[in-house]
Amino acid sequence: MSAHHSHAHAADHAHADHGTLKSYVIGFALSIILTLLSFGCVMSGAVPHHLVMPGIMVLCVAQILVQLIFFLHLSAKPGQRDNLSIGVFTVLIIAIVVVGSLWVMHNMNMYMMHPVSHAMSSSIG
Numbered sequence: 200m201s202a203h204h205s206h207a208h209a210a211d212h213a214h215a216d217h218g219t220l221k222s223y224v225i226g227f228a229l230s231i232i233l234t235l236l237s238f239g240c241v242m243s244g245a246v247p248h249h250l251v252m253p254g255i256m257v258l259c260v261a262q263i264l265v266q267l268i269f270f271l272h273l274s275a276k277p278g279q280r281d282n283l284s285i286g287v288f289t290v291l292i293i294a295i296v297v298v299g300s301l302w303v304m305h306n307m308n309m310y311m312m313h314p315v316s317h318a319m320s321s322s323i324g
Contacts, residue, residue, distance in 0.1 A: 218272060226269025233262045 218226075237258045240246050246254055267273040273283055 218269065222269055226265055229265045229269070230262065233258050233265065237262075 237255055240251055240254045240258065267286065273279060273286055275283060
């Protein structure tokens, strides 16, 4: 390994965004709080039944953001823009796969039902 290569590696490492103990403790505390809020949302009965799922989804997104920011150090800083764009692209691809799969399954359920099952359910009820 040449001296120039070693120096370049050391310079890259110096610019790497490592968290401080304070940022890790804040991230950990926020993660615990969000987890307890999610658990409390379901178990306490204080949240109306129709708002439980949207509440869990909001807390889930908040938990993901805390993990990305405090533990994976994902940010819009110049050194992190490549990682941020890769992360956004990954989320986009996952969203397309999930929404597309749900759409296909919904349409299969709607259009592939056999007329016999509809007739049987109406004659039973």
